Amino acid sequence: xxxxxxxxxxxxxxxxxxxxxxxxxxxxxxxxxxxxxxxxxxxxxxxxxxxxxxxxxxxxxxxxxxxxxxxxxxxxxxxxxxxxxxxxxxxxxxxxxxxxxxxxxxxxxxxxxxxxxxxxxxxxxxxxxxxxxxxxxxxxxxxxxxxxxxxxxxxxxxxxxxxxxxxxxxxxxxxxxxxxxxxxxxxxxxxxxxxxxxxxxxxxxxxxxxxxxxxxxxx
Amino acid sequence: xxxxxxxxxxxxxxxxxxxxxxxxxxxxxxxxxxxxxxxxxxxxxxxxxxxxxxxxxxxxxxxxxxxxxxxxxxxxxxxxxxxxxxxxxxxxxxxxxxxxxxxxxxxxxxxxxxxxxxxxxxxxxxxxxxxxxxxxxxxxxxxxxxxxxxxxxxxxxxxxxxxxxxxxxxxxxxxxxxxxxxxxxxxxxxxxxxxxxxxxxxxxxxxxxxxxxxxxxxxxxxxxxxxxxxxxxxxxxxxxxxxxxxxxxxxxxxxxxxxxxxxxxxxxxxxxxxxxxxxxxxxxxxxxxxxxxxxxxxxxxxxxxxxxxxxxxxxxxxxxxxxxxxxxxxxxxxxxxxxxxxxxxxxxxxxxxxxxxxxxxxxxxxxxxxxxxxxxxxxxxxxxxxxxxxxxxxxxxxxxxxxxxxxxxxxxxxxxxxxxxxxxxxxxxxxxxxxxxxxxxxxxxxxxxxxxxxxxxxxxxxxxxxxxxxxxxxxxxxxxxxxx
Numbered sequence: 001x002x003x004x005x006x007x008x009x010x011x012x013x014x015x016x017x018x019x020x021x022x023x024x025x026x027x028x029x030x031x032x033x034x035x036x037x038x039x040x041x042x043x044x045x046x047x048x049x050x051x052x053x054x055x056x057x058x059x060x061x062x063x064x065x066x067x068x069x070x071x072x073x074x075x076x077x078x079x080x081x082x083x084x085x086x087x088x089x090x091x092x093x094x095x096x097x098x099x100x101x102x103x104x105x106x107x108x109x110x111x112x113x114x115x116x117x118x119x120x121x122x123x124x125x126x127x128x129x130x131x132x133x134x135x136x137x138x139x140x141x142x143x144x145x146x147x148x149x150x151x152x153x154x155x156x157x158x159x160x161x162x163x164x165x166x167x168x169x170x171x172x173x174x175x176x177x178x179x180x181x182x183x184x185x186x187x188x189x190x191x192x193x194x195x196x197x198x199x200x201x202x203x204x205x206x207x208x209x210x211x212x213x214x215x216x217x218x219x
Numbered sequence: 220x221x222x223x224x225x226x227x228x229x230x231x232x233x234x235x236x237x238x239x240x241x242x243x244x245x246x247x248x249x250x251x252x253x254x255x256x257x258x259x260x261x262x263x264x265x266x267x268x269x270x271x272x273x274x275x276x277x278x279x280x281x282x283x284x285x286x287x288x289x290x291x292x293x294x295x296x297x298x299x300x301x302x303x304x305x306x307x308x309x310x311x312x313x314x315x316x317x318x319x320x321x322x323x324x325x326x327x328x329x330x331x332x333x334x335x336x337x338x339x340x341x342x343x344x345x346x347x348x349x350x351x352x353x354x355x356x357x358x359x360x361x362x363x364x365x366x367x368x369x370x371x372x373x374x375x376x377x378x379x380x381x382x383x384x385x386x387x388x389x390x391x392x393x394x395x396x397x398x399x400x401x402x403x404x405x406x407x408x409x410x411x412x413x414x415x416x417x418x419x420x421x422x423x424x425x426x427x428x429x430x431x432x433x434x435x436x437x438x439x440x441x442x443x444x445x446x447x448x449x450x451x452x453x454x455x456x457x458x459x460x461x462x463x464x465x466x467x468x469x470x471x472x473x474x475x476x477x478x479x480x481x482x483x484x485x486x487x488x489x490x491x492x493x494x495x496x497x498x499x500x501x502x503x504x505x506x507x508x509x510x511x512x513x514x515x516x517x518x519x520x521x522x523x524x525x526x527x528x529x530x531x532x533x534x535x536x537x538x539x540x541x542x543x544x545x546x547x548x549x550x551x552x553x554x555x556x557x558x559x560x561x562x563x564x565x566x567x568x569x570x571x572x573x574x575x576x577x578x579x580x581x582x583x584x585x586x587x588x589x590x591x592x593x594x595x596x597x598x599x600x601x602x603x604x605x606x607x608x609x610x611x612x613x614x615x616x617x618x619x620x621x622x623x624x625x626x627x628x629x630x631x632x633x634x635x636x637x638x639x640x641x642x643x644x645x646x647x648x649x650x651x652x653x654x655x656x657x658x659x660x661x662x663x664x665x666x667x668x669x670x671x672x673x674x675x676x677x678x679x680x681x682x683x684x685x686x687x688x689x690x691x692x693x694x695x696x697x698x699x700x701x702x703x
Binding site: 114117118121122123134137141144150153157160161164167168171172175176178179182183185186189190193194196197200201203204205210212213214215 | 280345347348350351352354355358361362365368369370371373374376377378380381384385388391392394395396398399400402403411412425427428431
């Protein structure tokens with residue numbers, strides 16, 4: 001039983017990584033939000049299993065916070081946002097998906113190498129997933145760089161937060177409770193502000209294309 | 220403990236009250252009052268810490284020692300003077316139709332909230348809460364940067380949000396690694412992220428993890444310090460937001476971010492036998508000083524130019540703390556103080572100057588000394604002070620930093636001198652044209668707030684001529700805390 005549960009955490013970690021790749025190559029905004037929700041749900045499942053395995057009660061709370069923010073509130077907000085902004089069916093043109101994927105694979109290799117020495121030091125039973133968590137962070141980072149529209153950039157940002165949460169769970173069974181609350185609060189407020197912001201951008205430029213936001217260059 | 224609670228509660232409550240009444244005419248007076256209350260509370264707290272030594276309260280969650288109490292006092296002081304400056308400044312912006320009542324409310328409320336987050340960041344003992352409040356400081360100011368809703372300000376705010384968000388995410392990963400290292404030594408109670416606990420066991424923290432954690436923490440908080448190459452948000456956010464916000468960003472937020480780096484450096488130095496943390500800071504600091512000097516020589520917008528000057532000075536401080544040792548640390552702390560005072564004074568003067576010229580382009584601002592003599596003098600003196608002319612305090616701290624660099628790191632000295640020279644030539648020639656020369660500008664409708672400008676310059680001058688013994692003592696204690 002125990003061994004199966006540990007394996008299931010590894011499975012969830014693998015799913016997280018797959019979802020990160022899927023988001024990297026996904027062109028439709030609506031599907032992107034679905035993928036993000038799924039990623040949040042996987043994170044919750046992984047956290048619950050780790051909590052059960054290690055008997056760390058505060059991890060249940062942490063999972064609950066993630067469930068509420070990343071699976072329920074933020075996706076709802078995102079759905080509403082794209083509804084109101086009328087970008088629900090937007091399809092972004094991504095150049096060079098194969099190249100992006102290849103670079104993504106290199107990032108994963110890099111993340112695994114970076115995490116290997118640290119993971120060895122961790123006493124956590126799921127320390128081997130730290131590499132995956134770091135890979136998710138780097139992939140989300142890359143997603144933010146390659147996207148030209150505001151909403152996918154924000155989703156990349158949020159997905160990076162998911163990766164960080166998973167890293168905390170994998171390496172140290174989560175951060176102290178007060179810190180987790182603080183982080184969740186920051187993410188929610190940040191999401192709210194970004195929502196306000198997108199309306200401002202749209203009002204100003206009639207589009208959510210970030211390429212409009214490249215006027216302030218050094219001359 | 221009551222003192223500390225007051226320091227935190229006053230701006231928090233003030234922010235809530237102003238969220239309700241921030242659009243009224245008296246809101247700017249309330250804003251000044253709240254900031255004055257914070258300043259008084261901070262003064263009492265400082266007196267208490269000087270008399271009774273470090274303070275550790277609320278289950279060790281808050282911690283005040285000589286290092287952060289001087290920053291708390293400085294933050295409360297500049298917060299107050301900026302509120303005084305923003306009174307006539309924002310009134311004029313409102314009269315000119317740039318600020319609607321709703322935006323005034325947002326501005327006043329977020330101004331206090333911003334002060335609150337910085338004070339929490341400074342006084343917390345928990346490295347996780349430090350991260351949370353640094354992120355919250357970004358969140359409170361991002362809507363202020365875009366408050367004018369122009370295309371440029373929206374772009375600046377978006378960059379500010381995304382770049383600082385990504386940067387600070389690196390710091391979160393660093394914090395997780397720090398927790399991982401601490402977990403093994405302290406155990407997974409609540410205490411493993413408390414700085415005082417970490418400081419007590421820093422020698423036993425796993426060096427490899429700590430080295431990696433510091434790299435992430437330096438990159439993360441360094442983004443907010445404005446270190447090159449992660450500085451891109453800074454000039455935009457300074458140039459496009461309202462001037463009082465530029466003043467507090469430059470004068471306070473950058474300091475708070477550097478403070479976070481310093482706290483991490485102390486732990487890393489303790490865990491590592493090598494000088495890795497210091498070397499990294501020397502590298503980033505030197506790069507920032509040199510790059511910023513050349514960037515600022517090409518600016519046309521006055522606020523952008525002084526924003527690059529902030530990057531240069533933050534780089535210089537980072538460099539000084541990287542060198543370490545009693546003299547460099549002392550100089551770094553002194554530089555933090557005087558830069559914060561003088562740079563905010565410059566932004567106050569620049570704010571009035573741009574308002575009377577109606578533009579931020581330096582080519583269009585001329586003859587300030589004829590239109591608004593005191594604003595002109597304030598800008599000229601402030602510029603001389605920030606460029607390191609004696610007898611102002613910046614001269615003293617830069618002199619100390621340079622002499623230490625000559626002794627410990629001779630190859631870096633020419634770079635520093637070159638950068639300071641370039642900055643001097645480019646800033647001084649521009650400011651001279653703005654202050655003197657013919658003009659057809661009209662005086663301001665409201666009397667400008669000159670008291671903050673000259674109060675800051677006076678303090679900067681005093682620190683250059685004579686540092687009171689208790690202040691010296693205080694700096695030395697703080698320098699010792701960061702490994703002097």
